[in-house]
Amino acid sequence: MTAAEQMTAPAPLRLVTPDTAADVVNVAFARTRRSSLNPRKRFDHALLVELAASIYQRTKFDGAGNVTRTGIEQNLIGRPSAKESGMVELAAGERRQRAVELLVQGLTVQVQTGEDANGRAIMGEAFYQVTDLYPVPFRIEEMTDAELIEVATLENSQRQDMTPMEEADAFLALIGAGRTADYVAVKYGLHVNTVKSRVQLAAGLGRDARKLLDEGAINLEQAKVIATTSGAMKKSLTDHARNGSGVSTLKNLVKAGAFLVENARFDVEVSGLKIDEGGLGMLGDFPAKFADHKTALNKQLEALEILKAEEEGRGTWGKVEIVPVESAYANLPTSEWVTPPHGMTPHLALICSTATGKIAQSSQYVRYTDAQAFKRQQAEVAAAAQAQAAAGQGESGSGEASSTSTPRTPYPTADTGPKIREAAHVLAHQTRSQAIQGHLATDPRMCLALACESLAKTTICHSGGGAMEIHFRGVKDVPMTDEGRALAADLALTFGTVFAAAESGRLTYRRLGFDVQDALTAPEVQTEDLLRLFAYLTHQQVGDWENSLNDTPRRVKALAERLDVTEGVQERFTLSAAYLEGYTTDALHQLIQTMPEGLRPVGLMKASKKEIVGLILEKAPALKGAGWLPDLVKF
Numbered sequence: 001m002t003a004a005e006q007m008t009a010p011a012p013l014r015l016v017t018p019d020t021a022a023d024v025v026n027v028a029f030a031r032t033r034r035s036s037l038n039p040r041k042r043f044d045h046a047l048l049v050e051l052a053a054s055i056y057q058r059t060k061f062d063g064a065g066n067v068t069r070t071g072i073e074q075n076l077i078g079r080p081s082a083k084e085s086g087m088v089e090l091a092a093g094e095r096r097q098r099a100v101e102l103l104v105q106g107l108t109v110q111v112q113t114g115e116d117a118n119g120r121a122i123m124g125e126a127f128y129q130v131t132d133l134y135p136v137p138f139r140i141e142e143m144t145d146a147e148l149i150e151v152a153t154l155e156n157s158q159r160q161d162m163t164p165m166e167e168a169d170a171f172l173a174l175i176g177a178g179r180t181a182d183y184v185a186v187k188y189g190l191h192v193n194t195v196k197s198r199v200q201l202a203a204g205l206g207r208d209a210r211k212l213l214d215e216g217a218i219n220l221e222q223a224k225v226i227a228t229t230s231g232a233m234k235k236s237l238t239d240h241a242r243n244g245s246g247v248s249t250l251k252n253l254v255k256a257g258a259f260l261v262e263n264a265r266f267d268v269e270v271s272g273l274k275i276d277e278g279g280l281g282m283l284g285d286f287p288a289k290f291a292d293h294k295t296a297l298n299k300q301l302e303a304l305e306i307l308k309a310e311e312e313g314r315g316t317w318g319k320v321e322i323v324p325v326e327s328a329y330a331n332l333p334t335s336e337w338v339t340p341p342h343g344m345t346p347h348l349a350l351i352c353s354t355a356t357g358k359i360a361q362s363s364q365y366v367r368y369t370d371a372q373a374f375k376r377q378q379a380e381v382a383a384a385a386q387a388q389a390a391a392g393q394g395e396s397g398s399g400e401a402s403s404t405s406t407p408r409t410p411y412p413t414a415d416t417g418p419k420i421r422e423a424a425h426v427l428a429h430q431t432r433s434q435a436i437q438g439h440l441a442t443d444p445r446m447c448l449a450l451a452c453e454s455l456a457k458t459t460i461c462h463s464g465g466g467a468m469e470i471h472f473r474g475v476k477d478v479p480m481t482d483e484g485r486a487l488a489a490d491l492a493l494t495f496g497t498v499f500a501a502a503e504s505g506r507l508t509y510r511r512l513g514f515d516v517q518d519a520l521t522a523p524e525v526q527t528e529d530l531l532r533l534f535a536y537l538t539h540q541q542v543g544d545w546e547n548s549l550n551d552t553p554r555r556v557k558a559l560a561e562r563l564d565v566t567e568g569v570q571e572r573f574t575l576s577a578a579y580l581e582g583y584t585t586d587a588l589h590q591l592i593q594t595m596p597e598g599l600r601p602v603g604l605m606k607a608s609k610k611e612i613v614g615l616i617l618e619k620a621p622a623l624k625g626a627g628w629l630p631d632l633v634k635f
Contacts, residue, residue: 024075026135027088029100033081035089037145038152039170042163042214043098052099053109056128067135072096075137077151088138091148092155096136103130146177150187164220165213168202171195201227209238217242225250233257246518255356258289259296263357265303273299290357300357304350311348318345318366324352330360337365344374420632424582428633433478435568436560440539441483444531446563447538480505487536494529495519507536560635573633575620580613588612591630599623 058071076093083089090097106129113124143151153170174184181199185192204227205213212218218226222241229237237250245253261268261275268275274291290296304322311320318340323332330353340346347370349362366374440447480488485505492501498519502508520530560566583591588609592600599622601615 024137024139026070027078027138027140028133029097029104029130029136030132031087032076032078032097032136032138033084033087033089034094034097035091035148035152037149037173038090038094039149039166039173040094040152041166041169043095048095048099048102049107049109051095052102052107053111053128055096055099056103056107056130059130067130070135070137072100072137075139077139077141077155079141079143079148088140089148091141091143091151094152100130100134100136103128104132104134105129144177146174146179149173149177150179154188164198165201165205165210165223168198171198172202175199197224204228204230204234206234206238209234209241212238212242221247222250225254229254248518257355259293259300259355259357261288261290263353263359264290264296264300265307265359266299271296271299297352297354297357300352300359304352304359308350311350317348317363319347319370320350321347321367322350322352324354326354330356330358332362332365336368337362338368338371339364340366341371341375341378343378344371419584420587421582421584424579424632427576427579427582428630430478431569431573431633432556432560432635434481434572435565436556436563437478437539438481438483438568438572439563439565441481441487441535444535447535448531450538450559451534484536484539487532487539491529491533491536495525495533506540557635566635569633569635570624570627570629573629574624575617577613577617580616585609585612588616592616594631595619595623595628596626599626599628 055071058073059067060069060071062068074093074096076096077091078088078093079091081087081089106127108125108127110123111126112121114122116122149170153167153174171184175181179187181192181195184190185195188195201224205223206226209218209223209226213220213223218241222245225247226234226237226241233254237253240250240253264271273296276289276291301322301324308320308322311317325331325333330351332349332351337349344366346363347366349365351360351362352358440450488505488507489501491507492499496510498510499507500510519525520533580588589604589612592604592612599619601612601619604612604615607615
């Protein structure tokens, strides 16, 4: 008697090694057992019900209700169970076995019982049930765990019944059972990198992210990125993905927290550090990174110490300093570094990102504290020189300058002319900025031209300096123009999933972590919509410049001339008490001298500043009508 015949014989059953031919035999449903090694875990209940009904309808019964022919047309594959004598462990065909289980439990289904007068189907209920002795066709073979997984995976992949996650679990199980990635790749006709990435997905996704993937809250591409990380980064990425962050955002977060090999300033080969080859992983073009972030960062800082010593030896800089920063882009902290005062030698800052290992150099700034110390020192030198000069004049007994030349002050003393305080400068800059913003908010074509200009200068000429480099530095805010408010409100409606209009009138993100690129590249987004968004973002770029007390940069003046916004400045500017309060009394007298003769206030000889401001404000409507502007407001 063969093993197959033994499996179908009356109990008690006892399995022996089957014949090499591996005959297909019928096994009672009650003697079948599912395998924990089957990578497929999810089954659609509605499809199982449909399959169960189909199996029942194909089953042949005799007059006594006994099954004479099974309704399962394709045999299942199994092996003798090592845990229960006489039982068969499933390797392939679990979906069919589950369908029979529904029939054993009893299944009520909707069936057509006839047609009405109009030829429409009349539906009724039918109850299908079989005993647990229902014959299930099996091919029974001796198999190792790895062979069982292979059979299950191969059948499911051929039927396209497996999800990518189930396939990943299968490949991980095969590797765990002793198979190599190369073997699995050849077995299933895949590239070995694909197999490795699937194994990484199964091993690294984590319980929380796996649950989100099963529930459809995140997609497979997001899951792939999460699986490449560990610890706090994995938790952070899972939370970002749960809140709507797309793949590009997640990748950027990974890059921002990874020490990339391309950023290393030390000899990578000599260091012996382990490298995670990003190109072989699930992120595709993701750059290689160091597995040991802390050690790589220490070596990077050691390399910078060598560079620092070399630069100090040149004697070119006032100071050479290594500046570790948390910023992924190795930017100097703007609150700690400033433009050097006149006469002060710039410092060389060797900036190192502790997140990515990225290195940058800055040779245009100095520490704020050093700049302040330099100013104090220069002021002391100037005061000493003036005291020495005054003493020399006293000794000569005359008001003429001493024949001894006074040492030149290396740092200029304060300007002694009439002062205009920062408040007036800010209002002037805001007026000019609003004039440019108002124009650009309604001229997408000009915005596009400005962007192309900057890209051309950067990409082709490698010079920079385009108009788009005029951007906010966080010095003083510029109030929204009416044109900007209208555009922002319109865009908030068009891109409602991404942006909302804030109380200030500006666009703001509706929620953090949203992948803007995914939303803006959606098929339903029109080119005209993107142009309007581009216009809004561009007009916001042209705002404050580095210092509200500085003169208007030449490129800003050139842009204003090109846009012809002089009339816009005149329309937007109105003399106000707040503006005039920024002037000292002497500066107000100078301001009056720039007004048309017939519109200048009179009787100011003994007037207080408050009275002068009042007299100027009385002339304000006439001055506006005449097109007059203070020099401070003009481009």
